[in-house]
Amino acid sequence: MSAHTIHSDALAQKLADSGLRNTPQREVVYDALLKKRDHPTADEVFARVKTLLPGISLATVYNCLETLVQCDLVRAVNFERAPTRYCPNLIPHAHFHDEHSGATHDIELPSSLLDKIKAILPAGYNADAVEITFRGKLPAR
Amino acid sequence: MSAHTIHSDALAQKLADSGLRNTPQREVVYDALLKKRDHPTADEVFARVKTLLPGISLATVYNCLETLVQCDLVRAVNFERAPTRYCPNLIPHAHFHDEHSGATHDIELPSSLLDKIKAILPAGYNADAVEITFRGKLPAR
DNA sequence: CCGCCTGTTTAGAATTATTCCAATTACGAC
């Protein structure tokens, strides 16, 4: 196991599965998502990885995030009128968006409930993904 | 009951409740959403209302949609990497986004299930709204 | 009835997020 990246094995594996190459850029982007799980935007990821890979470009960060989403290591989450945020949590879960702080929290989603939710779809509607987002204000602390 | 607008009473009522004025622009925008319930984007609404109110501006369409969302007559729906879409269906429901056609369909959501979904939130998390979005490909017909 | 006050609309400029493009660089296979 390599020490300088988190889960780089999983990354290498998934990339290989999709016939893609592993690159330092993809590693640092994925690492950044794993290290601080606050659903950062592409810009935020860019800022974080620049310290490690000063030459990286924003376009590359977008490319890497896109790649990670494609090989099922990362989920893209959208909020109304806000830039896309990225989440490396692979366990099925919902999101709670706190309108006070703008922060996003993962909410555990029992698979039994997920099954019930998928069951409301009419015949012929096959969902590749379900996104459940709560919006509300957390009591200020 | 006025003949030239659909549900203009409900609109006038809700606007009054929020201390806002009724305007021809707000009426035609709301009517457009009610008349063709295909979750149009702001641009699409703009195109539709221009035939009725040729002088209306895109900024006004955005303003009106925002106003309608604020007084709970319309929901804004977001899809990854796509412009916001608007939905005048007030009954709780989920959305299915067909990646073939780009179309969005309302999916009935039993209130009992909605309650179960809200129940997964930890104490202190109070959701003002829940958004459930399925993503998938409908068999081409 | 007049003029004011506030809310609304308008056109266009500005901003923001994201994608595109063309050129360079880096692997990996042979």
Next chain:
DNA sequence: GTCGTAATTGGAATAATTCTAAACAGGCGG
């Protein structure tokens, strides 16, 4: 090694949305 393809880069381009400042409209007190 070199060749082909994939990946990265910086900058330009696009798309959606918001902002801004000015014009407008409508209800209300006088």
